[in-house]
Amino acid sequence: MSILLDRNSRILIQGITGQQASFHTERMLEYGTKVVAGVTPGKGGRLHLGLPVFNTVEQAIRQEAPNISIVFVPPLAAADAVMEAAAGGLKLIVCITEGIPNLDMLKAKRFLAEQGSFLIGPNTPGLISPGQGKAGIMPASIHRPGPVGLISRSGTLTYEAVYQLSQLGLGQSTAIGIGGDPIVGLKFVELLEMFKSDSQTEAVLMIGEIGGQAEEEAAEYLRQSNYPKPVAAYVAGLTAPRGKRLGHAGAIIEGNEGSAQDKVKCLAAAGAKIIENPAWIGQTVRELMTEKKGN
Amino acid sequence: MLIHEFQAKALLKELGVAVPAGYLAETADEVRLAAEKLGGQVILKAQILSGGRGKAGGIVVADSSDQAGLAATRLLGRKLITAQSGGRGLVVKKLLVEELVPPAREIYLSLVVDRKNEKLAALVSVRGGVEIEELAKSGPQAIKKEYFYPERGLMPFQARNLAYFLDLPDAAYKTFLDYLKKLSKFFLARDMKLLEINPLIIKADNQLVAADIKMDFDDSGLARQPEISSLEDWSELSAEEKRARSFKLNYVKMAGHIGCLVNGAGLAMATMDIIKLFGGEPANFLDIGGGVTEEAVGQAFEILACDQEVKACLVNIFGGIVRCDLVARGLVSSARKIALNKPVVVRLQGTNEAEGRKILGEANLPFYFVEDFEQAARLVVNLSQP
Numbered sequence: 001m002s003i004l005l006d007r008n009s010r011i012l013i014q015g016i017t018g019q020q021a022s023f024h025t026e027r028m029l030e031y032g033t034k035v036v037a038g039v040t041p042g043k044g045g046r047l048h049l050g051l052p053v054f055n056t057v058e059q060a061i062r063q064e065a066p067n068i069s070i071v072f073v074p075p076l077a078a079a080d081a082v083m084e085a086a087a088g089g090l091k092l093i094v095c096i097t098e099g100i101p102n103l104d105m106l107k108a109k110r111f112l113a114e115q116g117s118f119l120i121g122p123n124t125p126g127l128i129s130p131g132q133g134k135a136g137i138m139p140a141s142i143h144r145p146g147p148v149g150l151i152s153r154s155g156t157l158t159y160e161a162v163y164q165l166s167q168l169g170l171g172q173s174t175a176i177g178i179g180g181d182p183i184v185g186l187k188f189v190e191l192l193e194m195f196k197s198d199s200q201t202e203a204v205l206m207i208g209e210i211g212g213q214a215e216e217e218a219a220e221y222l223r224q225s226n227y228p229k230p231v232a233a234y235v236a237g238l239t240a241p242r243g244k245r246l247g248h249a250g251a252i253i254e255g256n257e258g259s260a261q262d263k264v265k266c267l268a269a270a271g272a273k274i275i276e277n278p279a280w281i282g283q284t285v286r287e288l289m290t291e292k293k294g295n
Numbered sequence: 296m297l298i299h300e301f302q303a304k305a306l307l308k309e310l311g312v313a314v315p316a317g318y319l320a321e322t323a324d325e326v327r328l329a330a331e332k333l334g335g336q337v338i339l340k341a342q343i344l345s346g347g348r349g350k351a352g353g354i355v356v357a358d359s360s361d362q363a364g365l366a367a368t369r370l371l372g373r374k375l376i377t378a379q380s381g382g383r384g385l386v387v388k389k390l391l392v393e394e395l396v397p398p399a400r401e402i403y404l405s406l407v408v409d410r411k412n413e414k415l416a417a418l419v420s421v422r423g424g425v426e427i428e429e430l431a432k433s434g435p436q437a438i439k440k441e442y443f444y445p446e447r448g449l450m451p452f453q454a455r456n457l458a459y460f461l462d463l464p465d466a467a468y469k470t471f472l473d474y475l476k477k478l479s480k481f482f483l484a485r486d487m488k489l490l491e492i493n494p495l496i497i498k499a500d501n502q503l504v505a506a507d508i509k510m511d512f513d514d515s516g517l518a519r520q521p522e523i524s525s526l527e528d529w530s531e532l533s534a535e536e537k538r539a540r541s542f543k544l545n546y547v548k549m550a551g552h553i554g555c556l557v558n559g560a561g562l563a564m565a566t567m568d569i570i571k572l573f574g575g576e577p578a579n580f581l582d583i584g585g586g587v588t589e590e591a592v593g594q595a596f597e598i599l600a601c602d603q604e605v606k607a608c609l610v611n612i613f614g615g616i617v618r619c620d621l622v623a624r625g626l627v628s629s630a631r632k633i634a635l636n637k638p639v640v641v642r643l644q645g646t647n648e649a650e651g652r653k654i655l656g657e658a659n660l661p662f663y664f665v666e667d668f669e670q671a672a673r674l675v676v677n678l679s680q681p
Contacts, residue, residue, distance in 0.1 A: 075515060075518065076518060076519055099515045099518070100515060101486050101513055101515045101516040101519070102408050102486070102488065102513045102515065102516070103408075103445045103483065103486055103513070103516070106408075106413060106414070106415070106444065106445050107444075107445050107446055109413060110444065110446070125615075137615070137616065138615060139614070139615045139645055139646060142645070152561070153561065154559065154560065154561025154562065155559045155560075155561065155562075155585075155615070156557075156558055156559025156561065156562040156613040156615060157559060157561030157562040157564075157565050158561070159613045159615055159644075159645065160562055160565070160613050160644075160668070163613070163644060180560060180561070181515075182408070182410045183410065183413055207561065209560070209561055209564060210564070212410055212411065213410075213411045234565075236561050236562075236564035236565045236568060237564040237567075237568070238568045238571065239549075239564075239567045239568050239570075239571045239577055240564060240567070240580070241547065241549060244547050244580075245514075246545070246547060246560055246563070246564055246580050246582070247545040247559070247560025247561075247563060247564075247580070247582035247584075248560045248561075249514065249515060250410075251560055251561075251564070255428050256428060260568075276572065277569060277572055277669065278565035278566075278568060278569050278668065279569060279667065279668035279669035279672070280669075
């Protein structure tokens with residue numbers, strides 16, 4: 001089945017007339033994704049890439065009935081765009097933008113919780129359900145449809161993992177980047193829960209990194225839920241220095257919290273198969289799946 | 296973004312929060328003069344962007360202006376290695392010379408973005424001058440926390456809860472509430488991550504004085520905080536870090552001998568980790584980012600290749616938005632310019648990889664192509680050994 005995104009998803013692009021947004025909208029359309037409209041305030045009424053452009057999300061919803069929005073709006077306006085999508089009633093919002101202030105995200109997250117909308121990101125490549133649709137900026141060609149659910153805090157490291165899986169003939173049900181910022185929407189716990197009841201997903205691959213507590217929370221969830229599907233995990237940043245931000249706004253070991261060593265320890269104790277070597281991501285997932293089938 | 300203590304104190308003073316009388320000094324003479332003005336007995340505080348200054352010897356009490364001058368001669372120009380400076384010494388260029396404030400009591404106050412709970416938190420402790428992380432473990436009953444949200448800010452009843460927990464003398468109570476209101480508004484208005492006053496001194500006459508302050512601002516908020524952005528001190532960055540910053544490259548220097556040039560933060564960390572796994576030590580973290588230009592790739596490569604500590608480099612690119620041919624062109628032009636004489640292992644995957652390999656292959660430079668991630672790591676570790 002896949003989660004969150006399938007062949008029936010109808011996608012709205014906020015900030016569609018921007019350069020990055022235009023480029024990636026074309027790639028999504030090439031992949032066969034149903035992108036149905038775009039929003040750029042002040043540019044409503046015209047066609048862009050053959051798609052109708054509206055001034056507001058409200059108008060776009062009335063005319064084209066999208067159910068997912070992808071936000072490519074600049075950082076200081078992005079949280080407002082996310083809230084606009086939620087206020088319009090969209091239940092899934094994917095925010096690609098990097099560099100949104102923490103305080104804006106705190107406000108947006110609480111607003112989304114009130115509206116009952118889910119957020120993926122910000123600072124994410126988005127998500128893809130291979131063969132069905134792509135709501136993001138990842139290179140489509142490396143993906144194959146298949147049984148592995150993938151949840152990651154990274155961009156290019158996710159592509160590396162997908163590449164390794166696909167090389168071994170292991171496709172993906174849905175691959176999701178949850179974003180590299182300190183405050184993000186859906187995290188490992190919520191997505192593990194969704195993969196649990198997805199019939200296509202036979203195993204889950206988690207890719208974590210230093211900073212925050214999302215991996216520790218995931219470990220706690222795996223333990224408490226007695227998670228029924230095999231889970232493999234790789235955590236980047238074993239060699240990361242303390243107190244330095246490594247690329248992602250959220251990738252920083254603060255005080256005694258957020259080291260890769262702690263995360264690996266928690267996940268291993270919760271029964272996840274730990275991937276020590278980032279060149280063996282595909283191989284380890286394959287071994288894990290064969291083991292479980294043999295049992 | 297961290298700012299210096301003297302900058303933070305100037306901001307607090309503007310807000311109307313009392314700080315010790317003091318002067319910023321850059322020479323021993325200036326320190327002596329400042330001490331004289333302050334009545335002789337002073338505290339000297341090294342202005343470096345790192346906590347743990349006291350333990351590293353960066354904070355000195357002097358009993359007279361002469362003693363202050365002498366202490367300044369020893370401190371100025373010295374490299375301080377603190378628990379937080381990542382093994383690197385930070386050169387002391389400025390000293391804050393302050394009056395000694397005799398405390399009747401010391402308390403702790405901080406405002407912080409609580410990432411785990413996705414809220415803002417105001418924290419107080421009846422014990423000031425100690426590390427809050429340590430205290431949270433050893434004496435959590437001495438700490439009280441109130442959560443708040445950006446939409447409404449810290450509410451008056453929450454401030455009262457904190458004040459009564461601290462069991463403040465009546466004369467200090469009103470000032471504390473006033474400070475907390477001003478500070479929480481400032482925190483929200485200026486996109487802060489952390490505002491910590493430790494200790495907040497209660498004097499015998501019940502005056503409150505912010506004796507030490509740490510301010511950390513959200514990097515993503517700086518775009519709308521021109522006043523705060525202008526406080527950034529680049530002088531503590533190494534030449535390489537400055538160069539990287541001006542080309543929007545995410546670069547962090549480390550202690551090893553293998554230079555890493557990677558696109559994407561996660562893949563860059565994984566590349567460092569795999570080098571370590573096969574017995575090498577990474578010389579840096581470097582994420583060239585998604586919107587990189589050919590020129591910036593060249594700059595990134597020069598930073599690594601010209602570093603005396605670097606014996607070999609690993610370029611690991613998974614092309615998505617970043618095209619492998621663009622990276623290859625940047626590498627080649629930079630390698631020619633600096634007459635590259637170190638081995639460079641290159642792994643290119645994704646967008647335009649064939650074109651990228653062709654450009655590098657025709658360049659007649661010491662590039663080694665490896666397709667497999669693990670083989671690339673093993674090879675670069677071998678090549679880096681003498």
